Amino acid sequence: MVPIRFRSRSFILASLLLTATALPASAQTAPIRQVPGVYHQAIGEVRVTALFDGVVPLARAELSGIDDAGKQALLASRHVPETPQGLQTAVNAYLVQRGDVLTLVDAGTARCFGPGLGHVLENLRSAGYSPEQVDQVLITHAHPDHLCGLLDGQGHEAFPKATVWLARADADYWLDPKTETRADTRAAFRPLFKMARDAVAPYQAGGRLRLFARGERLPEGVSGLDSPGHTPGHTSFLFDAGAGQQLLVWGDIVHYHAVQFSRPDASFEADLDRGLAIASRRALMARVADGGWWLAGAHLPFPGLGHVRRDDDAFAWVPAEFSPLPGEQ
Numbered sequence: 001m002v003p004i005r006f007r008s009r010s011f012i013l014a015s016l017l018l019t020a021t022a023l024p025a026s027a028q029t030a031p032i033r034q035v036p037g038v039y040h041q042a043i044g045e046v047r048v049t050a051l052f053d054g055v056v057p058l059a060r061a062e063l064s065g066i067d068d069a070g071k072q073a074l075l076a077s078r079h080v081p082e083t084p085q086g087l088q089t090a091v092n093a094y095l096v097q098r099g100d101v102l103t104l105v106d107a108g109t110a111r112c113f114g115p116g117l118g119h120v121l122e123n124l125r126s127a128g129y130s131p132e133q134v135d136q137v138l139i140t141h142a143h144p145d146h147l148c149g150l151l152d153g154q155g156h157e158a159f160p161k162a163t164v165w166l167a168r169a170d171a172d173y174w175l176d177p178k179t180e181t182r183a184d185t186r187a188a189f190r191p192l193f194k195m196a197r198d199a200v201a202p203y204q205a206g207g208r209l210r211l212f213a214r215g216e217r218l219p220e221g222v223s224g225l226d227s228p229g230h231t232p233g234h235t236s237f238l239f240d241a242g243a244g245q246q247l248l249v250w251g252d253i254v255h256y257h258a259v260q261f262s263r264p265d266a267s268f269e270a271d272l273d274r275g276l277a278i279a280s281r282r283a284l285m286a287r288v289a290d291g292g293w294w295l296a297g298a299h300l301p302f303p304g305l306g307h308v309r310r311d312d313d314a315f316a317w318v319p320a321e322f323s324p325l326p327g328e329q
């Protein structure tokens, strides 16, 4: 409260303006939504569109290979949002348009991770595309946050024209019921096997699931970079964007962006083979940094597009600047 004698004309005017510009009651009670989770980036002759699926919390305790003080220093320096459930971690998919060919890399969680996620399809539509237009879906690995989105909300195939590409090594592991019941398979992984089988089932039945071996040809303009560790067949996809530019969509090479660029030897508990995952992470970071490649990361803060630079004997993440598209008025 302000005593009446101190209320100047400007104070009263400001109060009137505040009253006049207060939100209408209807706006205050409307559901709170962010803007659509979509971001376009022109790279050479392609356009990549980042599609936001949602965020998942990852616990600090699931980050190993670094002591608590080191973790805390890096997380605090980046102000990573955190709830009691864990550190905010984005789930992103990427649509690459070259001419009239549309290639989706990963498809999000759909219904597998519950409410709050599963927004890839709706964001694809917000970006001006329809799922029927997608020609191919490249899956970095057979985890639910990357392939459950092959199905729509009713459990039908979401991309009726698309061929789905998955590394044979991941299919051999995650689609095989025998792996699911093996004694050495971690209990936490057991629900993931059925999710993977269900997600690819309609594509498999329609003869549109292509399993590829290491070094095998992928759709034109795309190379698969073998990057195992998180899963046996984890593959990152390198797009030749033309005009001397390259784009790497790398899947689950980094889960804790605030930590793992400066400490690539820090591992996520869910990595099946941590030693291999560390080697893949170091190798890809070096190639992206030294090649000046564009990078798109499934679990980097949305839109997860940018570059990597060397930083002493480790690396740093360089997010892209918001940029207009060429020809935009």
Ligand SMILES: [Zn+2]
Residues within 6 Å of the ligand: 143, 145, 146, 252, 298, 299
């Ligand atoms: Zn993932």
